[in-house]
């Protein structure tokens with residue numbers, strides 16, 4: 001959409017991208033049956049989360065485990081990262097093995113309805129909770145944006161079980177319905193739910209839902225991959241436009257590229273030198 005010659009008297013008049021290149025491009029989420037997505041949205045509205053079982057094959061989980069294992073060197077720097085938890089940041093700059101998780105149609109279909117067009121990837125991490133780890137501090141993922149609750153979510157997260165999640169190996173613990181809370185914090189009276197699910201499954205939850213990594217009292221590691229997303233007008237947790245090279249940005253899917261920041265939130269949020277960031281890659285928009 002281009003801006004015409006009429007004078008601009010309100011911000012709404014600046015509807016298009018100043019580079020004249022902005023479009024609401026359809027995402028890969030469009031291929032999911034709308035009845036399925038409506039059911040997911042109803043669950044999110046009611047509970048704050050939805051669980052999708054067995055989206056990945058055993059072979060895909062094996063490949064992720066194998067690829068990620070050599071980087072699992074050090075444990076967390078504080079109890080939030082987890083003293084017995086290993087985290088790998090900036091996964092997109094290291095490997096393509098998790099791309100399918102980031103732009104999975106089931107995830108995009110829900111994000112398309114939950115967030116504004118051109119929402120961004122905010123984080124992609126592998127999280128390996130080792131035996132002996134204590135439960136993580138309960139939190140909600142958009143809590144670091146200083147916008148008071150109650151409110152709509154500013155972000156959303158997926159946690160993919162690469163190992164099976166059991167009640168005692170550190171399965172993510174959620175507080176169903178807590179996405180609607182105002183200022184209150186979780187207490188001992190609140191019912192929490194360990195997300196028990198087979199390897200290859202995914203829990204999707206809104207950024208206002210209170211949750212945390214569970215305690216691992218088992219003898220085995222619990223490997224997960226988390227992809228988190230935010231509104232296109234917010235600063236993502238991980239600065240992907242700095243950590244992911246232009247060669248990698250060219251090689252990933254159009255959906256991931258857009259979520260890395262090669263997109264515009266109209267009229268000009270995300271522009272580079274006044275132009276659409278895709279020009280840096282020499283890629284034409286569809």
Ligand SMILES: O=C(O)CCC(=O)C(=O)O
Nearest residue numbers: 127171172212213214224
């Ligand atoms: O690993 C998990 O299950 C949850 C981790 C988490 O919520 C976080 O680190 O923000």
